[in-house]
Amino acid sequence: MKRALVPLAVLALLALAIAAPQYITVRYYVQLILLAMIWTIMAHGQNIIQGMTGYVSITQAGLMGVGAYASTLLSIRLGWPVWASMAIAPFITALFSVFVGYPSLRVKGHYFAIVTLAFNMVIFIVLMNFTSLTRGEAGIFNIQRPEPLFGLVDFDDRVAYYYLVLTVAVVMTALTWLLMRSSIGRTLRAIRQNENLASACGVAVWKYKLFAFVASAFYAGAAGALYAHYIGFINPETFGVAQSLDAILAVILGGTGTLFGPVLGAFAVVFLPEYLRIAESFRLIVYGLLLVVATILMPRGALPLLGRAWHAAARRLGFPK
Amino acid sequence: MVEVLQQILNGLTIGGVYVLIALGLTTVFGILGISHFAHGSISMFGGYVVFYLVTQQGMPLAFACLAAMGAGFVLGIAVERLAYRPVRDASPINAFIVALGLTMIAEGANLQLFGADQIVIPTNLQSVFRIGALTLTELRFYIILLTAGLILAMTLYIQRSKTGYAIRALAQNRNAAILMGVNVSRITMLVFAMSSMLGVAAAVMIGALFAIAPGVGEGLAIKGFSVLILGGLGSIPGAIVGGLILGVTEALAAGFLSSAYKDVIAFLVMIIVLLVRPQGLLGKHS
Amino acid sequence: MKSFRTLSKLSALALAAGALLTASPAAAQRELVIGVTDALTGPGAVFGLPQANSVQMAAREINAAGGIRVGTTTYNLRVIQYDDKTNPTEGTNAVRRLLDRDNVKFLLGFCCSGATSAVASFIRREDAVMLVGNAAERAITTQGIPNLFRTRPPADYTGQAAGAFVARQGPRRIAVIGSLEVGLYVQYLDAFEKEFAKSGGTIITKEAFGLRDRDMTPQLTKIRALQPDALLVIGYVEPAAFVYRQSLELGLTVPRFGFTSGSEEQFLRVVTSAQMEGVWDLKPTELTLESASPVGVRFDANYRAAFGSSPSPSAPYAYDQVYVLKHALERAGTVTDTRRIADAIRTATVPPEAVMRYLPVGGQMFDENGQAYTSNGAFQWRNGRWVFVEDLPSDPVDYSKFLRSLRQ
Incomplete structure (x- = not known):
């Protein structure tokens, strides 16, 4: 029963996501769900390096920026079709991340985190100062949506773009699922549990760690491209360390290392500030408390808790286990 | 040549402040294996307290510093007890995430309590020394002296005193030290208290020489960890050498290469060290 | 089967919740x-x-x-x-x-x-x-x-007027230090430079500082060695105030022009009034009493x-x-x-x-x-406050045409 329930729940959620824009008349909520789905992709990427491999990377937003700028510049400066730019951006981000990951992975644990954080700052500084390419803080305007599909689907319509993002989010979620079940996924989890042991067993640990980092960058690049062509404007502000911390928070809150935890976390990260509408100082305090309390009291995130609550409720209602 | 010397002089001041921050971080790391990322922001809280006591309560600077160091002492212990201790036995990643959360809380609290405007701790040191073509303000001169004094005192304490001996023993071999009767929780408290006091001292120097504003503490923590990576994790001489190198590199980079990319250049130096000597300049092979 | 029914109930619930979210408030009359x-x-x-x-x-x-x-x-x-x-x-x-x-x-x-x-x-x-x-x-x-x-x-509408003003004041070789990562300051500087060059002036160096930088001595040491006739400081008040203080501390006593729009209070937190004496601020007139x-x-x-x-x-x-x-x-x-x-x-x-x-x-x-x-106006720091000295001649009609020419 339990095994059958999970795919059913997934299908129901998917159906809900597909139906949502048809029922929601206030388009503001469509935008929020759309952004949350972009953040879902970000969080999946963060989960691969943080949740599965056990290395906290604080540069996910910087990598998102690489993807966003790559896609934007290809389409605006080189006149590439938007589709091609968006498709190639994740690969550029992944390639870039090899150069970030290689030196960063020479240190372990906390120091990996610090080095990646410094890389995020470097990306930010370069985006700010390399004005001949990026226009710096002033940002790039009028980033086009993708060309109409078969002359039918017009992506200037927010709902059409919503379905594009939904498709990518579903594909990326499926990819994560495959990765988790693969032997690579098992090796990554072995590294998280005991890196020395994995290394002693003859696993080329650094290759797997680099793979995890590059994979997470690929996700960030895809999210960045989707973001840039949706909002239509980018500047470095969106790709700073604060947003990287949001990605970490999404994974922690939702459930480290789980498949759907980051989805939950991503929605929380997008919807919480919109609903709370609190001052920046309180946002910092609330997010910080969430991080500390979640790590101490529910180190496995909200999803396992919800799962337990669901089972308890199911028992109460008399469902067979 | 004068320009090079002047730039080195410029860099030494900020480098000294980096050393103070890095010393706090490196002792905490040595004893507990925790990256106390909130160190910078909590230190800045101490700096804000000094500002408040001096400007609003009219307290003399020296007393205000002592009071703030006391506050830093208490906060340091509270943070260790309430936040770090519960995750001590979990994976080290959890402690780091707790540290990130603490940083956000400290930054948010500073913003809420003291506002977004920058603050400068007033001193009446206005004169400037000129030696040939070199210039050094009186304030910078005293800060360099004070930093050197604090570094010396700290080193002597760790190297010579009985408590210092226990701290080093704990850092070298935790289990052996416990077996030899070292009181871990007392030493832990002491180390947190000591690093917080050094942090507050650094914050006051930043606040007097430059300014305290949102984000400054976080920036200092990042610089402090860069120093640790540069000099070697857990190494006290490494923190001193690394801090001075980072400060001087930044000044030279801004003066001779590019002011826009000075932080990037300083960071590249760190990456190169990481590639050539992953254990840091003065770190030991693990 | 049971679970399917529960699911359909759940989705009905979710749809109802969605409908609730979307209910818009009734517009009040008048x-x-x-x-x-x-x-x-x-x-x-x-x-x-x-x-x-x-x-x-x-x-x-x-x-x-x-x-x-x-x-x-x-x-x-x-x-x-x-x-x-x-x-x-x-x-x-x-x-x-x-x-x-x-x-x-x-x-x-x-x-x-x-x-x-x-x-x-x-x-x-x-x-x-x-x-x-x-x-x-x-x-x-x-x-x-x-x-x-x-x-x-x-900003460049003001920068143009400022360039002409500084040229009239006499300096020929100007060193610039500012928030050169921020678009509006770069635009101000570009317009300034173009106008300043018309009367034979040159900008000898452009040094940058970040929003959080407060130690400008490396940049100012470099500028000091270049021996400029004047200093132009463009950026937010908080870092800019440190430039004014540290330039004097380093013995850089040339005339100082700026585009910072900071209030007296903001500056006095960082520098003394004596250190600010004679500094110019060249900005839109805005609200000054x-x-x-x-x-x-x-x-x-x-x-x-x-x-x-x-x-x-x-x-x-x-x-x-x-x-x-x-x-x-x-x-x-x-x-x-x-x-x-x-x-x-x-x-x-x-x-x-x-x-x-x-x-x-x-x-x-x-x-x-x-x-x-x-x-646009030229303001100068005199005895502890900003004093409005003169209007900067500016030509909105001409600038408007220029702005139109930038349209893609």
């Missing part, structure tokens, strides 16, 4: 809602909060004076304000919320370029009118967006009474937006047809209630780009 998007917290709040306050104040004044008369109906203004934290995503979300959920058609405020630019990139497609305040990024009004207007002139009209003096007094603090010099950019909107609504005779309202704004003259001193182009407040112009 009440007109205007939206403010601005940096209310965070680093941009220095500019954003006074703007938001000014809009509230103008709305209260208008309501107290009988509201806005459109045709035979009288409307009272209600203001909804959201915080964009100077972040592009937050700004976009805030505006979507105003447009989609609160059914607002009039967007005011907008102090800071990042969030404003993000909104500007989609506002053309919306049934709304957007009035930008202090955000100075030039590209906001180079796109020919028909429903966007801006009360603050772009000495150069203010009686309207400006009244604005200042009312603001202090209402909010217990002095308004920022740029606060009236947002105040003036409300009066621009009021007159446009009355002239257009509609509160729903945003196209006609935008047309009314485009052909409007400067409202008599305006605090800033606008220089009309062809008799109208806004030019064909939707851009308004104020006069």
Whole structure:
């Protein structure tokens, strides 16, 4: 029963996501769900390096920026079709991340985190100062949506773009699922549990760690491209360390290392500030408390808790286990 | 040549402040294996307290510093007890995430309590020394002296005193030290208290020489960890050498290469060290 | 089977919840809602909060004076304000919320370029009118967006006038230090340099500092070795104040010009009045009591009474937006047809209630780009405060043509 329930729940959620824009008349909520789905992709990427491999990377937003700028510049400066730019951006981000990951992975644990954080700052500084390419803080305007599909689907319509993002989010979620079940996924989890042991067993640990980092960058690049062509404007502000911390928070809150935890976390990260509408100082305090309390009291995130609550409720209602 | 010397002089001041921050971080790391990322922001809280006591309560600077160091002492212990201790036995990643959360809380609290405007701790040191073509303000001169004094005192304490001996023993071999009767929780408290006091001292120097504003503490923590990576994790001489190198590199980079990319250049130096000597300049092979 | 039924119940519940979320509030009669998007917290709040306050104040004044008369109906203004934290995503979300959920058609405020630019990139497609305040990024009004207007002139309009002024003061070799990562300062500098070069002057170096940098001695040491005739400091007040202090400490005693728009209080936190003596600030005239009209003096007094603090010099950019909107609504005779309202704004003259001193182009407040112009002024620090010395000759008609030529 339990095994059958999970795919059913997934299908129901998917159906809900597909139906949502048809029922929601206030388009503001469509935008929020759309952004949350972009953040879902970000969080999946963060989960691969943080949740599965056990290395906290604080540069996910910087990598998102690489993807966003790559896609934007290809389409605006080189006149590439938007589709091609968006498709190639994740690969550029992944390639870039090899150069970030290689030196960063020479240190372990906390120091990996610090080095990646410094890389995020470097990306930010370069985006700010390399004005001949990026226009710096002033940002790039009028980033086009993708060309109409078969002359039918017009992506200037927010709902059409919503379905594009939904498709990518579903594909990326499926990819994560495959990765988790693969032997690579098992090796990554072995590294998280005991890196020395994995290394002693003859696993080329650094290759797997680099793979995890590059994979997470690929996700960030895809999210960045989707973001840039949706909002239509980018500047470095969106790709700073604060947003990287949001990605970490999404994974922690939702459930480290789980498949759907980051989805939950991503929605929380997008919807919480919109609903709370609190001052920046309180946002910092609330997010910080969430991080500390979640790590101490529910180190496995909200999803396992919800799962337990669901089972308890199911028992109460008399469902067979 | 004068320009090079002047730039080195410029860099030494900020480098000294980096050393103070890095010393706090490196002792905490040595004893507990925790990256106390909130160190910078909590230190800045101490700096804000000094500002408040001096400007609003009219307290003399020296007393205000002592009071703030006391506050830093208490906060340091509270943070260790309430936040770090519960995750001590979990994976080290959890402690780091707790540290990130603490940083956000400290930054948010500073913003809420003291506002977004920058603050400068007033001193009446206005004169400037000129030696040939070199210039050094009186304030910078005293800060360099004070930093050197604090570094010396700290080193002597760790190297010579009985408590210092226990701290080093704990850092070298935790289990052996416990077996030899070292009181871990007392030493832990002491180390947190000591690093917080050094942090507050650094914050006051930043606040007097430059300014305290949102984000400054976080920036200092990042610089402090860069120093640790540069000099070697857990190494006290490494923190001193690394801090001075980072400060001087930044000044030279801004003066001779590019002011826009000075932080990037300083960071590249760190990456190169990481590639050539992953254990840091003065770190030991693990 | 049971679980399927539960699921369908669940999804029905979710749909019901969705329907609840989407229920829009009923529009109140004879009440007109205007939206403010601005940096209310965070680093941009220095500019954003006074703007938001000014809009509230103008709305209260208008309501107290009988509201806005459109045709035979009288409307009272209600203001909804959201915080964009100077972040592009937050700004976009805030505006979507105003447009989609609160059914607002009039967007005011907008102090800071990042969030404003993000909104500007989609506002053309919306049934709304957007009035930008202090955000100075030039590209906001180079796109020919028909429903966007801006009360603050772009930075290079001021930079041009400043370049001519500094050239007249005599220096030939100038060293620049500033926030050169920020678009508006770069634009100011480019226009300055072009104008300054016309009279044979050169800029010998351009040194950058970041928003959080406070130690400028490395840059200033380098500048000192180059022996310039003068120093030009462009950037936010907080770092700029340190440049003024440290330049003297390093023995750099050349004349100092700036574009910082900082208040006396902001500077005195960092530097002594003696260290500031003689520094020039070359900026839009904005709100300074000495150069203010009686309207400006009244604005200042009312603001202090209402909010217990002095308004920022740029606060009236947002105040003036409300009066621009009021007159446009009355002239257009509609509160729903945003196209006609935008047309009314485009052909409007400067409202008599305006605090800033606008220089009309062809008799109208806004030019064909939707851009308004104020006069520029030279201010000098004398004995502890900024003194208005003279108007900087500026040519809005000429600049307006230039701005039009940038449109893609």
